[in-house]
Amino acid sequence: MTKKIIVWFKRDFRFIDNPALYYAAQDGVVIPVYIHFPTSIKGKLTNSEIFHDQALLSFQKTINQSGGRLLIREEDPATILPKLIQEAGANALYFNLSYEPEQVQLDQYIYDNTLVPVQRFHAGLLTEPGTILNKQGKPYKVFTSFWKSLSSFPIQKPLPQPKEITWEQSEVNEKEPIFENTTISSHWKAGGEKEALNKLQLFLENQLEDYKTYRDYPGMDATSRLSPHLAQGEISPRLIWHETQEQLELTGMEKELSHTYEESAEAFLKQLVWRDFAYHQLAVFPHIVNQPPLQPSYRNFPWIAKEQEIFAKWKDGLTGYPIVDAGMRELNETGYMHNRVRMITASFLVKHLLIHWGEGQAWFEKQLVDHDLANNTMGWQWVAGTGFDASPFFRIFNPIKQAEKFDPPDGIYIRKWVPELKTLPTKYIYHPAEAPKDILNQASVTIGQDYPAPIVEHRFARERALEAFQNMKREGKDT
Structure with a gap:
């Protein structure tokens, strides 16, 4: 039968x-x-x-x-x-x-x-949750250790496409999927698995070598942009892993690999491993989806009650900090945001505005075309300092310096997504509120009218965040 x-x-x-x-x-x-x-x-x-x-x-x-x-x-x-x-x-x-x-x-x-x-x-992952454990038989809480362990783990090779499939010839009428034609659709080609495979091939051939050098610059086309396809299973992480390894081997046969090339490949593969790391932790600590911090001490953190007007300015890209506003506008327009800018915008919400990271997590879940539950949850806990392996809360991004460092040489990313500032000289594109009045007049920019003044002053926000962090620590000692 x-x-x-x-x-x-x-x-x-x-x-x-x-x-x-x-x-x-x-x-x-x-x-x-x-x-x-x-x-x-x-x-x-x-x-x-x-x-x-x-x-x-x-x-x-x-x-x-x-x-x-x-x-x-x-x-x-x-x-x-x-x-x-x-x-x-x-x-x-x-x-x-x-x-x-x-x-x-x-x-x-x-x-x-x-x-x-x-x-x-x-x-759906490189390794199944529960397979990468420390010497005590428990899940890793530090990414570096997880990476080292997984790197020596035999990643299963991807299965080929079935040579032949005998489909059941059903008489039941098929339904069309629900489909909304929105601005998001115009930014992401609906090419399915074929499109995902083409993107991977183009990235490996043309961008992998320089990935580590340029991956943090949002104004450059230096990343694979595979994340939406990976999130929907149009391409498997095991295929990406092995294709990257094969590209290294093929290139090494043609020429001597530079140290930068090998480092770039490793940096790219670490993005896949971070995704595994997030899911391995989610499997053991599923409660983090509902916002409790992985580190219990942060339950006492004195977050400021969300002010709808301030939160709306962050969401709409009207904070007065161009790199933050560029990121939020890119997100709202395309459903995507460069990873470096995700960290900057998230840090601004959590540390400059002291709004609970769960609010940002929920907004990203709604807006991101590549939303991934484990990645999004882990990413926000990383920024907020509440995860096991996270950026310390007291390490507070300066959005102006971040823009100067990662949007050189002339603020191409900011000029694209904050067009009202595009004629400003580079010296002031990262913090237009500091520009002299005559420079602003020449660029037809009036702060507070054409572009908002900063909704919070950086030095004040930094000191307030550090004070809140110290109050949390003191309260923790008293309990």
């Missing part, structure tokens, strides 16, 4: 290195299914959900082109999967594991309560 296998797709919209699809294709007839979660179809979609639906539409077209039909349903998976199994006469269910806390619980429930055999596969 031919085995009929439902393959339940989630955020794994790819054919290459997709274990559930690969092994189902070997074992029998494949019935591809996607289920829209109820939480994803109510109200306004986040930018990552918009990109998710673009990715889904691309994946659906790819399946159609290969002779299959992706069944799309909008219901609780725990309810609809048993129905689909019965309707299709399926005798097995395959899916790739998820690592977000709610999804982990759902995966386990499906596994425990499905009446047909269930096969689950590790696919």
Whole structure:
């Protein structure tokens, strides 16, 4: 009897290195299914959900082109999967594991309560949570140690695309994915897995060598921009890891590798490993999604109650600090922000404004096209100093110096995203409030009218943040 296998797709919209699809294709007839979660179809979609639906539409077209039909349903998976199994006469269910806390619980429930055999596969990370442990058998809390351990760990090679797939020729009408055509769509080409693979190849061939040198400069095209595709599973981290290693080997055969080239490759791979690090910690400490700090002492931190007007100026890019405003405007326009600028804007909210990092986390979750639960949560705890391996709270970014350092030589990033300042001389582009009146007049800029005055003075904000940090420490000693 031919085995009929439902393959339940989630955020794994790819054919290459997709274990559930690969092994189902070997074992029998494949019935591809996607289920829209109820939480994803109510109200306004986040930018990552918009990109998710673009990715889904691309994946659906790819399946159609290969002779299959992706069944799309909008219901609780725990309810609809048993129905689909019965309707299709399926005798097995395959899916790739998820690592977000709610999804982990759902995966386990499906596994425990499905009446047909269930096969689950590790696919979304370099290493499965629980496999990289310290000598005490506990998860690493320091990234450097995690990196060293994972570097010596054998990363599984990506599975190839199935040579042949026998699709179930279903009579059930397929549904079109929910799709919103927004400004976000215009900034991100909906090319699916093919687009992700092309981006990786172009990056490895043209940008990898200089990645470490230029990756912190938001005005330069020096990063892979694979993060949205990685978040939606259009490309696997194992493929990126091994393709990068192969690029190093191929280049090394043609010429002697420079120290910079090797360092750039390592810096790039560390971004993948940081993602694993975040998910390994999320697996052990799932409560951090709901904002409690990883370091308990920060529960006593004296955050200032969120002032809607101040918070809105941060969100809208109207803080009076050009590098912060450029980042927030880029985010609002494109759903993306350069990683260096993410750190600067987050630090400004937490340390200059003393607004709880959870507020920023929630805004990034809504706006980021590449939103990743573990990365976003860990990133904000890193900036706030509340994570295990985090930037100390007392290390406070000066947004003016950060702009001078990372947006040289003439503020190209600021000029793009804060166009009202584009005719200012470079000397004043990073802090226009300090420009002489005649310079501002020549650039047709009036501070407070064309561009806002700083909403908080840096030195005052720094001293206030340090005082709050000391108060937290004193309170901790007294309790």
